[in-house]
Amino acid sequence: MLTTRHGVRPLGTPDLDAFLALTSRHPVVNVFADHRARTTNLEPRWLGGEMWGRFEDGDLVAACHVGANLVPVEATPDDARAFAERAMTRSRSVSTIVGPHDAVEVFWNTVSSAWDRPRELRWHQPHLEIDRAPAVEGHPDVRRTTRWDLDSLYPACVAMYTEEVGVSPEVGGGAELYRARVQQLISRGWSFARFEGDQLVFKAEVACASPYAAQIQGVFVPPDRRGEGLAVSGMAAVVDLVRREIAPTVSLYVNEWNTPARRAYERVGFRESARFSTVMF
Numbered sequence: 421m422l423t424t425r426h427g428v429r430p431l432g433t434p435d436l437d438a439f440l441a442l443t444s445r446h447p448v449v450n451v452f453a454d455h456r457a458r459t460t461n462l463e464p465r466w467l468g469g470e471m472w473g474r475f476e477d478g479d480l481v482a483a484c485h486v487g488a489n490l491v492p493v494e495a496t497p498d499d500a501r502a503f504a505e506r507a508m509t510r511s512r513s514v515s516t517i518v519g520p521h522d523a524v525e526v527f528w529n530t531v532s533s534a535w536d537r538p539r540e541l542r543w544h545q546p547h548l549e550i551d552r553a554p555a556v557e558g559h560p561d562v563r564r565t566t567r568w569d570l571d572s573l574y575p576a577c578v579a580m581y582t583e584e585v586g587v588s589p590e591v592g593g594g595a596e597l598y599r600a601r602v603q604q605l606i607s608r609g610w611s612f613a614r615f616e617g618d619q620l621v622f623k624a625e626v627a628c629a630s631p632y633a634a635q636i637q638g639v640f641v642p643p644d645r646r647g648e649g650l651a652v653s654g655m656a657a658v659v660d661l662v663r664r665e666i667a668p669t670v671s672l673y674v675n676e677w678n679t680p681a682r683r684a685y686e687r688v689g690f691r692e693s694a695r696f697s698t699v700m701f
Contacts, residue, residue, distance in 0.1 A: 426502035427475040431483065433461045435473060438480040442494050447632035448549050448671050449520065449694050453485050453493045455628035469513075472506065474499050490514040492523035499523070504530035512536065517699040520547075524697040535701075540586065542675060542698040546682065548690035549633070549671040550659055555689035558657025559650075562622065565611040570603065572620045573613060577602050580623070580640035585700070610666075612658050614650070621645050622654035626666060634667040639681070651684040659688060 431439060439457050443450035453471075460466035469487030473480045474495075482499035485491040486507070492500055500523040507527075512535045517524055521544065528541075565573055578598070582588045589598040605611040610626035620642070627637035636658065641650045659670050673696040674681050 426505065428472055428502050428506050429475070430464070431462050431471045431473045431480075433463060435480065436462050439471070439473070439483060442480055442483060443630075444632075445494055446694075447630065448669050449547060450493055451630050451633040451635045451671060452489075452491055452628050453483065454630040454632070456485060456487075458630065472503060474502055486514065488515050490517045490527075492519045492527060495520075495523040495527075497522065497526045500526040501530050503527060507531055508534045512701070515701050517697075519696060521545075521695040521697040524699065528697075528699050538699045538701050540698075540700045542700070544676045545673045545696040545698060546676065546692045547671065547673045547694035547696045548685050549669055549693050550688065550690045551663075551669040552689065553663075554656035554659045556652060556656050556687060558655075558660050559614055559622075559653035560657070562612055562614045562654050562657035562661070564609050564661075565606050565613050565623075567603070567606060569613065569615070569620075570606070572615065572618055573606075573611065573623065574599060574602055576613075576620045576623050576640055576642070577638060579642075580638050583640075612654075612661065614654055614657075622650045624655065624658050626662060629667050632667060633669040633671050634662050636662075636670060636672040639672070646680070651681070652687050655684065655688045 436457060439462060440454065443454040447454060456467065462471050464470055467487060472484045472486060474482040482495040483493040484495065484503040485493065492503065495503065504527045508531055517528060578589060605625050612625065613623040614621050623638065623640050624636055625638040626634045628635050639651060639655065662670050674685065
């Protein structure tokens with residue numbers, strides 16, 4: 421039964437099949453939501469938040485993940501506006517709004533007068549994907565990391581996060597939680613790096629995965645080693661490993677202004693398939 425206006429209600433385990441059918445319309449773009457659904461069965465206690473659905477004539481037509489990240493799924497402007505109006509009935513709890521540009525823009529324009537000012541707006545982020553062998557050779561020294569690599573890997577993860585987001589993940593006592601997240605990625609086999617001796621020279625992680633796609637995050641080369649092509653050969657190796665062992669398509673999204681990264685991904689063979697936007701608080 422619908423309990424809120426505009427046909428929006430929280431989803432649960434009985435809605436899982438309908439939700440996965442929704443994400444399958446664009447399975448690479450929707451990999452985050454697909455991953456969250458499959459790993460939680462849409463149980464709120466495991467989601468750490470809610471998954472909202474919008475229905476028309478009893479059919480699920482759009483969704484919205486509402487946790488630390490708010491992510492519209494297959495949302496038209498009308499859907500995004502309906503989700504935003506529901507969101508305005510409560511205080512802001514999300515730290516990021518992220519997803520396809522049109523839906524994020526409508527959502528933000530609707531809630532902006534009620535929510536506090538964001539720390540940063542990133543409106544046009546190319547969403548890239550590759551579903552074939554890389555266009556260049558991957559470096560043979562790129563490998564999955566192990567717990568023995570943590571002392572070298574963790575500082576690079578902190579540096580990358582701080583450079584990308586603009587604030588350290590350790591701020592406010594977050595070091596223990598963030599370190600646990602890095603360890604979790606290692607244990608899943610989702611953390612990749614290249615080392616020269618004890619020195620990390622490249623790293624990347626899989627953030628989420630489904631049977632259709634894996635989304636990459638955390639690509640990092642130390643500042644003093646940039647310009648050597650380490651990201652190109654490193655990402656080519658990651659694409660090979662991920663496509664062989666995790667999912668057939670590899671995706672990521674990148675800041676529009678990050679020209680070196682965009683050139684590196686293009687050389688590997690990534691191609692733009694959508695535009696994302698991110699609102700950061």
